[in-house]
Amino acid sequence: MGPAWPWLLGAGVLASVCCQPFPARGDKSPGVPQHPSHQLTELAPAYHKVAPTVTSFALRLYKQLAARTPGNILFSPVSVSSTLALLALGFHGDTQTEILQGLGFNLTETPSADIHRGFQSLLHTLDLPSPKLELKVGNSLFLDKQLKPQQRFLDSIKELYGALAFSANFTDSATAGRQISEFVGKQTYGRVTDSFQELGHDTLLVLLNYIFFKAKWKHPFDRYQTGKQTSFSADDGTSLRVPMMQQRAMHRFLYDQQVACTVLQIEYSGNALLLLVLPDPGKMRQAEAALQLETLRRWGQRFQPSLLDLHLPRFSVSGTYYLEELLPLLGLTSIFDLGANFSGITGQLNRTISQVLHKAVVDMNEKGTEVGAASGLLSQPPALNTTSAPHAHFSRPFLLLLWEVTTQSLLFLGKVVNPVAG
Template sequence: MGPAWLWLLGVGILASVLCQPFPAHADKNLGVPQAPSDQHSEPAPAHRKITPTITNFALRLYKQLAAETTGNIFFSPVSISTTLALLSLGAQADTPTQILEGLGFNLTETPEADVHRGFQSLIHTLNWPSPKLELKVGSSLFLDKQLKPQQHFLDTIRELYGAFAFSANFTDSATTGRQINDYVRKQTYGQVVDCLQELTQDTLMVLLNYVFFKAKWKHPFNRYQSQKQESFSVDERTSLRVPMMHQKEMHRFLYDQEVACTVLQIEYSGNAQALLILPDPGKMEQVEAALQPETLRKWGQLLLPSLLDLHLPRVSISGTHDLEEILPHIGLTNIFNMDADLSGITGQLNKTISRVSHKAAVDMSERGTEAGAASGLLSQPQALNATSAPHSHFNRPFLVLLWEMTTQSLLFLGKVVNPVAG
């Protein structure tokens, strides 16, 4: 049995702050945001082949987390799926197929090479400079100085994922852990701190993925109308007084009688939007059960603009999810046992992933939203009652989906149970 050696880490951040006009090319008739239509008959971008799968993966992961978590949930599907897809490039034998099929890819319809080209296209498009949207996606690999990584692996992850390798001294795990946390903090402009916890002395590698996103509400809330505290029902027994933002603005929304929830779309300037889902009292589990890609599409076709009297709490939450118990339930089983072959990274066998951590935080205020997420895999030897009226009051737990629209990618997904849990 060799030493522990891998912690895969994904990081994401969302922030929105000022008023800008909404792009004219946005297709507002679809719940899943649509990319601008092309005047020419050019082939569809490669990322179109993977973003529906990422969304489906996100909803499967959310349901598993919701079944095991009573409090806030918040994570970045793009971060987690990118980290796992990159990991598959270092796998051998059947392990790449097991990872990609676990993410939900049909490798007959979308061959492995097309999946990686899709992620390459997604990362490239999300990183495209925009005056209205700060967005940065990247990956970095920290290797212990005693390891000799396979050059082919390093070349491939650089080409497809823009990932660069750094040498580190994991013998001093405390110092190296601090250095990696500092790196994450700088890459995410201070939004994600202490994402790497409990780095053991036999860890020899950390693979880091981060997403930074900073946008602005199309219609910022007026801070002077948002000073008063209002009641927020965490559950049937618990209510809190929380700062509640208020505005009367045009928003697209609907009431779904069958699912028993109100659905509200809030636009950012630039190519981003938030979808907020407010279940009727006592109907959260019913709404969660209905979370399917086809439900999102249906809502997108039914959302209609209306002047809305909106009350929305300021949100400041964070959560850490250990995913090694969750991922096997949604198809990612074999990467956690000794059958997994990850020797394509360093040429060494008998390494397994025993820890998958994901840390996420979101801050939603009058001018916009800031969020961050971090996910990691640690590899060790196996031995170790709403109506459609124009009044929408988010005074009980609700769901948040944050989209980047050009790529139709779900950057963040979560549930706000206690908006001030910190």
């Protein structure tokens, strides 16, 4: 049996969201965003074959993280899933099948070729220039200079995932790590740095995905209204003093009685939405357990606009994860075995992946962001002619889901437990 091949996989090393206050009068569909009617065609875009599966995979991965992570959580579902799908191109046989099935795809209903074309369509659409928001997605492959990659593999990852390959000298692991970190920092405008400072001397390949998102709120918060010393109740019972943004405006929201949470939709000036889920005190686990695709769709169909008194903390959170401990729990085990057939990349067998790294960062401020059962009971917001507006005070831990509307894809998913933890 050949030697192990440590592979450091930067699964969606991403610089995240620059967030602005939510929009007051949203005309975009909430929850799992509905595809705009004027963009519907008789032949649906290929990304529709992968976007719902990406979301389902994200919710499964989130629950594994939540069971092991006591603090803030943040990751990019698009980043992690597209990196793993790209990786599948380098394997043959059962390992390739396992990766795609681990992501949640039914290969009988959606052949592997359609999956890769779906990701090609998704990444291409997300990377289209937009005058109202910055969204940059990319893939890169760093190979040790001693390797001789298969040209077919290089052609496939370039065509389907826009990935370019670079030669690196991993014998000098410190220099190689610094060079890759500088590359990531440049691609994410400095939001993700020092990602690969601990490359092992026996690392031979780094597969990297990055995503950068920056957008302004459709209706920014007034920074002069931000309270400087507002109490935020953390999960451990401690009380934190955080800057709390305030706004009284029209929003789409609902209260889900069954899940015991308030759900709020905030719009960006571009084609993106932020979904915030505020569980009732002590109900975070119940809300997390209810995170399913059908729940999101149900919320999306039931939102109603209403005048809302909103208090939302200005926050900066990040997440760094070594997913090799979690992915086997989701069915991806063979890629970490010595017997994995890796010949699709270099023609060499008996290599293995030793590490899967993902890093995400999100900043949300007054300007914007730089980065249950199907029959649940939903109460409607009060009528607009009430004398006082209902309120949503995000003064305790909450969930966030950031969507790109055109592709209906989940760019970021996370939980804010400590808004000032960084």
